[in-house]
Amino acid sequence: MSTAITRDYTPGFYEGDRPKLVTSRFEYEDSYTLERYLSTGGYDGLKKALEMGPEAMSGEVKASTLLGRGGAGFPAGVKWGFTPQGVWPRYLVVNGDESEPGTYKDRLLMERDPHQLIEGCLIACYAAGLSQCFLYVRGEMAVAHERLADALNDGYEAGYIGKNIMGTDFSVDVILHWGAGAYVVGEETALIESLEGERGMPRLKPPYFPAAIGLYGQPTIVNNVETLANLPFIAANGSAAFTAIGTETSPGTRMVAISGHVKRPGVYEIVNGTTTFRDIIYGNEFCQGIRDDNDLKAFVPGGGSAPWFVSDQLDIPFEGREASAAGSMLGSGAVMVMDSMTDIPEAALTLTRFYAHESCGKCVPCREGGTWLLRILERICSGHGTDADLDQILEVGQSICPGEMPHAASERIGLDATPFPYKMTTICFVGPSAYAPLHSALTLFRDEFEAKVVPAPKRISIPVAVAGS
Amino acid sequence: MSRLTDHNVALAREIIVRYPRKKSALIPLLHLSQEQNGYVTDEAMRHLAELLNLTPAEVLGTATFYEMFKFEPVGTYVINVCQTMSCALLGAGKLMHHAEEALGIKAGSTTDDGLFTLEPAECQAACTGAPTLQVNYRHRYNVTTDAFDALIDDLRSGALSSEIPPHGTLGRNRQQIPADKFVGAPDPDDVSEGPAWVPVSSPANAMEDKS
Numbered sequence: 001m002s003t004a005i006t007r008d009y010t011p012g013f014y015e016g017d018r019p020k021l022v023t024s025r026f027e028y029e030d031s032y033t034l035e036r037y038l039s040t041g042g043y044d045g046l047k048k049a050l051e052m053g054p055e056a057m058s059g060e061v062k063a064s065t066l067l068g069r070g071g072a073g074f075p076a077g078v079k080w081g082f083t084p085q086g087v088w089p090r091y092l093v094v095n096g097d098e099s100e101p102g103t104y105k106d107r108l109l110m111e112r113d114p115h116q117l118i119e120g121c122l123i124a125c126y127a128a129g130l131s132q133c134f135l136y137v138r139g140e141m142a143v144a145h146e147r148l149a150d151a152l153n154d155g156y157e158a159g160y161i162g163k164n165i166m167g168t169d170f171s172v173d174v175i176l177h178w179g180a181g182a183y184v185v186g187e188e189t190a191l192i193e194s195l196e197g198e199r200g201m202p203r204l205k206p207p208y209f210p211a212a213i214g215l216y217g218q219p220t221i222v223n224n225v226e227t228l229a230n231l232p233f234i235a236a237n238g239s240a241a242f243t244a245i246g247t248e249t250s251p252g253t254r255m256v257a258i259s260g261h262v263k264r265p266g267v268y269e270i271v272n273g274t275t276t277f278r279d280i281i282y283g284n285e286f287c288q289g290i291r292d293d294n295d296l297k298a299f300v301p302g303g304g305s306a307p308w309f310v311s312d313q314l315d316i317p318f319e320g321r322e323a324s325a326a327g328s329m330l331g332s333g334a335v336m337v338m339d340s341m342t343d344i345p346e347a348a349l350t351l352t353r354f355y356a357h358e359s360c361g362k363c364v365p366c367r368e369g370g371t372w373l374l375r376i377l378e379r380i381c382s383g384h385g386t387d388a389d390l391d392q393i394l395e396v397g398q399s400i401c402p403g404e405m406p407h408a409a410s411e412r413i414g415l416d417a418t419p420f421p422y423k424m425t426t427i428c429f430v431g432p433s434a435y436a437p438l439h440s441a442l443t444l445f446r447d448e449f450e451a452k453v454v455p456a457p458k459r460i461s462i463p464v465a466v467a468g469s
Numbered sequence: 470m471s472r473l474t475d476h477n478v479a480l481a482r483e484i485i486v487r488y489p490r491k492k493s494a495l496i497p498l499l500h501l502s503q504e505q506n507g508y509v510t511d512e513a514m515r516h517l518a519e520l521l522n523l524t525p526a527e528v529l530g531t532a533t534f535y536e537m538f539k540f541e542p543v544g545t546y547v548i549n550v551c552q553t554m555s556c557a558l559l560g561a562g563k564l565m566h567h568a569e570e571a572l573g574i575k576a577g578s579t580t581d582d583g584l585f586t587l588e589p590a591e592c593q594a595a596c597t598g599a600p601t602l603q604v605n606y607r608h609r610y611n612v613t614t615d616a617f618d619a620l621i622d623d624l625r626s627g628a629l630s631s632e633i634p635p636h637g638t639l640g641r642n643r644q645q646i647p648a649d650k651f652v653g654a655p656d657p658d659d660v661s662e663g664p665a666w667v668p669v670s671s672p673a674n675a676m677e678d679k680s
Contacts, residue, residue, distance in 0.1 A: 054667055089489075089660045101553045101592040129667040132489070132654060139500070139537045140549075140593060142606040145640040152644050162650030170666040173652045175487045176644045178497050180535035183591065197492035197521075199534035216489055216657045259555035259596035266597050304554060304592070334596070336555050350557040354591050360534075 018285070019245050021253050022229045023269045025113050032147045034154040037115040043160055045235030049123045050168050057127035057235065064239035065251055066231075069105075070095055070186075070224030071303065071331045071429075073320045080128045082211035083219040090219040092130040093195060093210075094121055094228060096137040096144070097179050097186040101304030101354055102334030104267055105255035106225035110137065110144035113229070114151035118161065118174060120228030123235050125172045128221055132173055136191055139179040148176055183358035187428040188222040190360070201362045202428040226255055226333075247273030250319045256280060260337035261294065262287035270318060277301065278314040281337060294339035298444065302331030304351050305433035307420070307440035309408050324420040327408040327440070344448045348441040349377045355434030365400045366431025372396050373434055380449060386456035390449055393442060397435040400425060407440045415443070471510035473517075477501055480643070481520055487646070489654045491521045499532050504637040508539040537606075544579045545635045546624050549590035549603045556592075556600040564600045565589060567614040571621060584625065586636075604629075605636050 025031040025040055037043070049057045062077030083090055094117070098106035109117055121133045137144055152174060155161040163171045177195060184190050185200035189208050192215050194200035207213055214220025230252060234242050243251040250273035258280055259265045264287050270280065280286050281296070290296055298308045307328040309316075316322050323330050338347055356370035376393055379385045397405070401422040409417040424432045442449055473481060481501060485494045495517065502513035514528045521528075532538045539547075550565045569575055572585055579586040595601040598610025602617075609620060623629045634641055 086663075088663050089655075089657055098594050099592055102555055102596050103592075104594045104596050107594045126666065129664055131660075131664045132652070138594070139535070139639065140603065140606045142639055143608075146642055149640055149642045149644045153642075156645075156647055156650045159650075162646065163652055168666065171652045171664070173487070173646065173654065175654075177493075178500050178639060180496050180500065181537035182535055194496065195493055196490065197495035197531055199531055218657045257597055259599055260558050265555075265599070300554070336558070336596070338558065342558065347554060347558065350552065350554045354553050357591060 018269060019253055019271060020269055021233045021242075021245070022109060022113070022116065022226065022255065025116070026108070031112050032114055032151065034115060034151065034158060037113075041236065042115055042232075043119055043166075045232035046119050046122050046126075046160070047166065049126055049235045050166060050170060054127050054129060057123065060234055060239045061127060061231065064234045064242045066227065066234065066242065067250065067320070068224055069226035069230075069254065069333065071100065071305075071329075073330065076223060076227050079211060079223075080124075080221055082209065083128065083221070084212055087219050089131040090129060090221070091215045092121060092125050092128070092133040093188075093191060093215060093220055093222045094133065094135045094225060095186065095188065095191055095222055096135060096141075096225045097191060098225070098332070099138055099140075099183045099186055100332045100334060101351060102257060102259055102300060102336045103303050103332040104257035104259070105333060107138075107141055107144055108255070108267055109225050109229050110141065111147050114144075114148045115155065116229050116232055117148075117225055118151060118155055120231035121174055122161065122165065122172065123231040124221065124223065124228060126170055130172070130221060132175070134175050134177050134195055134215075136177045136179060136185075136195055139181050145176070145178065152176055182360070183354075184360040184428065184430050187430070190428065191222060192220060199360070201360045204427055246271055247319060249273065249321060254318065254333050256318065256333045256335060258287050258335040258337065260299070260335075261291045261339035261342070262289065262337050263291055264288045273319040274317055276315050276317045277309070277335070280318070280335060281314070287337075290337065290339045292339075294341060296337065297340050297342050298338045298344065298441070300334070300336040300437065302329045303334040304336075304354060305329075305429060305436060306331050307406050307408065307436050308444060310410050310412070310444055312411055313408050325417070327406045327417040327419055329420050344441055344445040345377065345381050345452055348438045349374075349381050351437045352377050352434055355430055359430055359434070363426040363428075363431060365425045366434065369396050369400045370431060370434035373438060377438070380452050383452065385453040387450065387453050388456035389453060390442065390446070393438065397439055400431045400435045401439075405436065405439045405443075407443045410444050413444070413446075471502075471506050471512040472515075473502060473505060473513065473520075477505055478520070481517075483646075485520070487654055489656050492523060492527075495521060495523070495528065495531055496535070499528075499535075499538055500637075500639050503538060504639065507545075507635065507637050508542055539636075542579075542583070543636055544584050544586035546584060546604050546633070547586045547588060547636045549588050549593065549606075550576075551591070551593045551595070551599070551601045551603075552589045553592040555596035559599040561600040564602070564612055564614065564617065568602075568617060571614075571618060585621070604633050606639065607633050 030036045066076045068074045182200045185194045187202045189203035190200045210220040253269045254272045257267045296311045356374040359366045359370045361367045403423045406420040515525045518525045518528045
């Protein structure tokens with residue numbers, strides 16, 4: 001029996017006639033309980049995994065070519081394979097520190113279907129030989145904490161977690177860990193630092209690739225919540241059922257959060273690789289168009305860090321390589337839509353403020369550059385900027401991301417695309433993220449920035465009488 | 470009484486044994502102390518240092534990195550109004566302005582009655598319900614100025630006290646691991662062999678394919 005969705009916890013989750021791999025239980029009011037989970041195929045994937053053995057299970061994950069859903073889009077099975085031989089113990093760290101602007105999927109997965117995530121963790125631990133699992137959940141998600149704590153308590157009680165799971169020799173603890181508010185901790189090495197009780201600052205890669213030198217210096221797999229939530233489906237139905245959905249390079253589905261100036265903002269599970277941005281923004285089963293039927297001005301295709309797209313890019317499918325070629329990235333699967341009423345410099349300011357604020361301070365270009373960009377942009381938006389400030393933005397940006405910057409093509413101003421990615425002078429992506437969206441906004445909408453600035457004052461030479469003349 | 474109470478020390482010890490190394494428990498214990506006192510006191514940090522074999526400076530060093538830890542008393546209800554892009558596009562600035570007027574304080578400060586602290590916040594992962602705010606990290610979606618006023622009335626009258634605990638309490642429940650089901654968290658230096666379910670000869674022990 002399906003009941004209405006509690007709007008309190010999932011505003012804007014809409015059902016549709018699409019494959020549902022990770023949101024299949026969202027229609028139930030009690031989707032987060034163990035009873036509901038068990039009555040809808042819960043822990044069947046784990047059962048299958050335990051029957052087929054760890055090698056076969058990790059083979060299935062590799063065959064599924066499941067791509068990481070956190071932002072980088074790296075194949076999960078390959079990531080697991082990077083762990084060095086014969087080094088024990090190994091850990092699983094679940095990255096539930098979702099805080100990329102616009103992103104809003106992991107919180108739903110944790111609040112609405114915590115057991116699915118836990119089952120995914122257990123399958124990963126079993127397949128990759130990981131002896132302890134830490135569920136690092138963003139501190140600001142109080143409801144997710146409560147739901148996960150209940151789910152873990154029920155799971156331990158029922159024998160799905162802990163010693164001798166389902167009567168086998170597979171034993172693993174899943175520990176719920178609270179974050180405390182820091183965006184940069186979403187970066188995997190910073191996440192590990194934070195889990196060790198330190199300030200959450202990223203580590204240098206190499207040598208600190210978590211798969212080799214991670215938590216306590218041991219091999220550690222760090223996976224995103226949505227990535228792990230896909231594992232129960234893959235274990236229960238096999239990799240072929242997973243790759244049958246989506247495209248060869250981007251199999252399965254993706255959860256995409258669409259917000260901003262659309263009629264029906266929401267989180268949608270879309271078919272990976274084939275659904276286009278036009279489908280998502282204008283499609284009847286998705287957002288149904290722009291508010292007040294305004295024109296589209298620009299949109300963020302993949303979380304606050306991504307360079308912007310304009311209407312020229314609407315027909316690009318939600319697929320990593322295509323998005324890169326067009327000058328941006330899909331990142332964490334968050335689309336933010338700006339209509340024709342949007343003040344572009346003001347919109348860019350909200351993102352630059354975010355990244356400047358969230359810099360951990362480890363790398364100079366990010367710590368100083370982000371704040372510098374913010375000050376320039378604030379000056380421009382308050383009407384005190386000069387045209388020299390626009391070039392200053394590009395100059396400061398060059399010290400964070402040297403060389404050519406990716407941006408989208410625009411017919412309006414006769415601009416061709418520069419493909420993703422960029423070069424960077426910082427350890428992690430917080431620094432470049434302060435600049436990349438701003439750079440693309442400035443490139444695509446320079447006219448709007450120019451309208452806000454005055455000409456820089458010219459130096460005036462005053463003729464001076466020379467002695468003897 | 471800002472050291473941890475005996476009850477909380479017992480809870481702290483339960484949390485500490487879940488981690489292979491003690492320092493990992495620091496952030497959860499800081500939350501615990503904040504739950505007890507409403508904010509993180511100097512005494513509590515000294516106490517945590519004792520419990521975890523750290524120096525008080527190490528505790529302070531970690532604690533000050535994270536925004537959720539407060540080092541001065543804050544209101545019973547901490548209201549975070551999101552200011553990042555999706556909310557900003559849909560009126561977060563106006564909402565913040567209204568909140569300041571309604572509460573009679575500037576963002577970043579606390580009302581005289583000690584009930585409300587107002588803070589600007591960054592993305593709260595609720596972008597499709599913009600503009601959003603959180604009260605003690607519990608979301609409110611599509612917040613109009615009228616809805617904000619109604620929320621403040623409800624908080625004042627205690628109508629929401631069962632749903633929203635006072636600041637510091639992150640979850641109203643906790644993870645509890647039954648002793649007979651707990652596998653344990655040995656220090657990695659004391660572990661040299663793979664887990665029981667991974668056959669020693671198995672390629673999983675080596676994870677062969679490194680492509």
